[in-house]
Amino acid sequence: MSIKIENLTHIYMPGSPFEKIALDEVNLTIEDGEFAALIGHTGSGKSTLIQHINGLLKPTRGKIIVDGIDITAEKIKLSDVRKKVGLVFQYPEYQLFEETIEKDISFGPKNLGLKNEEVVSRVKKAMNMVGLDYDIYKDKSPFDLSGGQKRRVAIAGVVAMEPKILILDEPTAGLDPRGRDEILDRVKQLREEYNMTIILVSHSMEDVAKFATRILVMDKGKCILNDVPSNVFKEIETLEKVGLAVPQVTYLIQKLKNNNFNISEDIFTVDKAKQEILKVLRGAKND
Template sequence: MSIKIENLTHVYMKNTPFEKKALDDISIEINDGEFVALIGHTGSGKSTLIQHLNGLLKPTSGKIIIDGQDILKRGVKLSDVRKKVGLVFQYPEYQLFEETIEKDIAFGPKNLGLKDEEILKRVKRAMEMVGIDYEEYKDKSPFDLSGGQKRRVAIAGVVAMEPKILILDEPTAGLDPKGRDDILSQIKTLHKDYNMTIILVSHSMEDVAKVSDRIIVMNKATCILDGKPKEIFQNIDQLEQVGLAAPQITYLVRELRARGFEIEKDIFTVEQAKRAILKYLDNTKKASL
């Protein structure tokens, strides 16, 4: 499902002494099935932007078109929009409240007025999609799980609504390295296997480098960069000027190239660096024989 944002502006507390422009004339198009990362430092406008995409916030001006429909038009039911656009807030495990995992994930589908058979089907599918075994976990309390597992249950609760677009606000925040990797892996699987349009909001360059196909960089309420990861991470100086950085591996590669290692410059993940360095060493060994 596609998203088209046209000249979107949002001003908090307009016409008061506390007036602040959070979004400034933003225009973006996201195609059906894309995996887009939205990055920027705190206060850049990321969270404000995503809250417009399912009608939680109303813009000061501009248009938001989801799947060809202007969601701000009179007569459009935001409840219908929210069935299509699932939003997972930061630390979503704090919103878990039911006594069992099954009941928690079923809460959203029940509010859609679905029959019990369809609800059960969606719960099982959602748990499978986030890597949680239904039979093993359905009767457990969500509060007995690890942080990463709680996060997956919370994501499953949104996935069970079967949105066409999934937006995740800092889904790995506060998790240990294994928990981060598990969540990113499941999100990537959702995108690959179910062709969801996914928007991932993150501060972590390492995270977005691993999973995204496209990166949009925000600063001071505007979009300053938009492109593939290898294009974005070539702009290290510009990223640093706005309080961001490239993945750590990119700095390593730049230093290796400065010291004479003939490896590709557009490397931004550990796996890419590993392959490039091994290839370089292999070629050097063959040349010396």
């Protein structure tokens, strides 16, 4: 399911001394099935943007077209929009409330008016996709789980709604490296299993480099870069100017290039760097 945003502007508290332009004439397109990463410093407009895509905020000006439908139109039922566009807030485990994991995950599907058999089927599938065994965890309290497991339950609750677009706001915040990798690996599987369009809000360039097919860079309410990772990470000066950076391994590759290593510049993950450096070293050994 594609997303097209046209001239989107959002002004908080217009006409008051506290007026703030959070989004300034944003234009962008996210194609069906893409894994898009949204990056930028606090206050750049990321959270405001994703809340428009889900219909939680109304624009001051502009349009948001989801799957060919303008969701900013007057007679649009936002409840229908939110069935298609799932949003997982930062620290979603704070929104868990039911006494068992199964009840918490089934809350959304039940509100869709689905039959009980379909609800159970969706809960099982969602739990499996986030790596929680249904028989082991269904009757456990979500409050007895680790932070990473709680995060998975919260994501499963949105996934069980089977949205076509899944937006995740800093889903790995506060987790250790292992927990981060587990969550993002599951998100990648969700995209493949459900053919979802994914929008990931993140501060981690390493995470973005590993998973995203497109990167959107926000600064002062504008989308200043919108391209595939290899092209965005070439814009080192632009990224640093807005207080961001490229993945650490990209700086390493740049230094190797400057020291006359014949190495590709299109490297921004540790795995790719390892392969390329070994290839260069083996070539030098053979020479």
